[in-house]
Each structure stands twice: as C-alpha cells, then as structure tokens.
Amino acid sequence: MIGERIQIVRKDSGLSQEAFAKRLSVTRNVVAKYENGLVEPPELFINHFCMKFGISANWLQTGEGDMYTSMTEDDLFAEKMGEILSSENDMIKEIITKASELDEDYLKMLHQLIDGMLEKQTKK
Structure with missing residues (x-):
C-alpha cells in the first residue's frame, strides 16, 4: 500500500508527521490521511514527494525495485x-x-x- 511506503520514508528520514508535512508543503492531516490509506495521493504529490526525498516512483507506487534513486x-x-x-x-x-x-x-x-x-x- 502506498500509504505504508510513505510512512516508511518518513520514519526512515527520522521526521514526525508535522516536520514531514512541512518539508512537503502540506498539512500534517494530509500526511496522516495518506499514511493511513484514507486518501490516495495525487500524481502531483507523488512526483513532488519522490523528488524531495530521492524516492523511486515505481517503488512508491508498487513496492518493487529500489526505494531510493540515485540523484545526479x-x-x-x-x-x-x-x-x-x-x-x-x-x-x-x-x-x-x-x-x-x-x-x-x-x-x-x-x-x-x-x-x-x-x-x-x-x-x-
């Protein structure tokens, strides 16, 4: 589930939902809804999230492949x-x-x- 993978990235980054949300320019409530699977994140958020944290979009959406991308x-x-x-x-x-x-x-x-x-x- 994408929400679980978002939570993995947040915890791996050592951030609270509040700090994580701030880095992504959203509210803590939005992060909580994504993590709990109450709302499916839109593509714009997914792209921003992946770029901000160096995460593979394929891994985030499917759970397959490497979690992190190598940034140039x-x-x-x-x-x-x-x-x-x-x-x-x-x-x-x-x-x-x-x-x-x-x-x-x-x-x-x-x-x-x-x-x-x-x-x-x-x-x-």
Whole structure:
C-alpha cells in the first residue's frame, strides 16, 4: 500500500508527521490521511514527494525495485533551486540573481569566499 511506503520514508528520514508535512508543503492531516490509506495521493504529490526525498516512483507506487534513486548533481541543484524559489528568504534570491550577473573571474572569487565561509561555519 502506498500509504505504508510513505510512512516508511518518513520514519526512515527520522521526521514526525508535522516536520514531514512541512518539508512537503502540506498539512500534517494530509500526511496522516495518506499514511493511513484514507486518501490516495495525487500524481502531483507523488512526483513532488519522490523528488524531495530521492524516492523511486515505481517503488512508491508498487513496492518493487529500489526505494531510493540515485540523484545526479543536476537533480540536487534543481531541488535546491526549488527550495529557494518556494522560500520566503528574499536575500538568497537576491544574492543568486546578482551572482548570475558576475563575470568568470568574480564568480571564482565568490566561490572561494563562500567555500571559506562554509568551512568556518562548520568548525563552529
């Protein structure tokens, strides 16, 4: 049953129904209805769910094959851009917009700056 497999993914991710729902931009009630088999998730939800958690749509719908798909670098980038676009963080959107206007030399400097900042942040 698809609801049981949704629950497996949620638990495997270590998320409560509330946190899981938030990551999928739905309510906890919607997640509960899907997990309990009260409502069949629409195709749009299935596609979003599979992309967000790297789950095979075939496995989700049939239980056959591998649960997880291997995401390419482009897939990961597309997922991150989707998160940014759907967020309310206008600063990151502005930074990305401005960065896209930089020439190659300035992009290299920005890349080095960001790498250094991330390294310091992870040492905290």
